[in-house]
Amino acid sequence: MTKTLKHLPRRRFLQAGAAAFAAPALLKSTRAYAATPTLRIGHVSPRTGPLAGFAEADDYVLKGIEQAFAAGLENNGKSWNVEIISKDSQSNPNRAAEVAADLILGEEVDIIVAASTPDTVNPVADQAEVNEVPCITTDCPWQPYFFGRNGVPGEGFQSTYHFFWGLEDVIYSFLELWDASGANSVVGGLFPNDADGNAWGHPELGLPKPLGISGYDLIDPGRYQPLSDDFSNYISAFKEAGCEIVTGNMIPPDFATFWAQAAQQGFRPKVVTIGKALLFPSFIESLGDRGDGLTSEVWWTPNHPFSSSLNGASARQLAEGYTAETGRPWTQPIGFKHALFEVAADVIRRAEDLEDPEAIVAAIAATQMSTIVGKVDWSDGPMNNVTKTPLAAGQWQKTGDTFNLEVVASYGIQGIEQTADLKLLS
Structure with missing residues (x-):
């Protein structure tokens, strides 16, 4: 099949266009x-x-x-x-x-x-x-x-x-954090139907298999659509299974919806460790006191x-x-x-x-x-x-009116020190 111009790589298209339409004196790059x-x-x-x-x-x-x-x-x-x-x-x-x-x-x-x-x-x-x-x-x-x-x-x-x-680094960090928490080993999973969620929740390449090998039981009710306005089914499944830990990968609006509905429906996990949504201080501050104690991955700090x-x-x-x-x-x-x-x-x-x-x-x-x-x-x-670059796990801890992201698990990464002990959600 003959390739159309639409499917030609840019470099080849530009070369072909120059050869076909440009005068010889203009063929060389002006720069x-x-x-x-x-x-x-x-x-x-x-x-x-x-x-x-x-x-x-x-x-x-x-x-x-x-x-x-x-x-x-x-x-x-x-x-x-x-x-x-x-x-x-x-x-x-x-x-x-x-x-x-x-x-x-x-x-x-x-x-x-x-x-x-x-x-x-x-x-x-x-x-x-x-x-x-x-x-x-x-x-x-x-x-x-x-x-x-x-x-x-x-x-x-x-x-x-x-x-x-990579996800293997997330898993190492999260497991070190959870192992030190004293929470039970039943984990609720929140994975959206997008590239991140499908990777994190993949049965072989994501969290389920290594969590199982490490003795954790992952409760995964299935993928939710991004910008969902109802997490009731997930909350019910987590409560029924006795989940004391919640993990996943969410955008900030989705976590805000889940976390508000969890409070309304009386679901009170001891540890919540969410990728992506909990990275930013402005979002944590928007949650008020319910941002205190939330945990996430730590890529980089001062x-x-x-x-x-x-x-x-x-x-x-x-x-x-x-x-x-x-x-x-x-x-x-x-x-x-x-x-x-x-x-x-x-x-x-x-x-x-x-x-x-x-x-x-x-x-x-x-x-x-x-x-x-x-x-x-x-x-x-x-x-x-x-x-790859190094990864640790951290917790938002509130002192006065200020939220600070503290490193609470670094599994021995050279030069990245733990700055606080993990505390459970109240």
């Missing part, structure tokens, strides 16, 4: 003649919608990155300007794919980066893969990134690379022993800079958004030919560096195109 050529980075993030908490610090991070890039980056003895073009996915996978396609085909970016759950990361990476554009992503467990994109172990992807932790390869700032300096500039408490995605551009800068400096996407991809694959979130090294990962 080849510029005194200081410009490399374009596309950035996709959920600025609005239910995932907007992941992008709360984008303006602050991008401002710092643009300052770090202001003098240009050197590649093979030549200085390159770097332009960042940022687009809002609106927390919608279809919109994420749309803006990624616009960045690739309209803006003709040289590299595309994205973060913030599979709803953003996967459609952006898929657009980059089909158009053969170098892509770096983060802020999504590697299983929904890899298997959610139909990745084949041993083969992986051509143009797209990812760094973050106490993490890492620093930026761009400006030398420590994790604490980056976090405190955000608070000083905005008046808001630090959030975990700050570190990973910054690290995305650390990796991009490192790749730009090392690529053999910044005019060649394959050379940029080769530089990404060869990355071995320290960032503000830890080591990024794609020669050392659980799967092709994936490398």
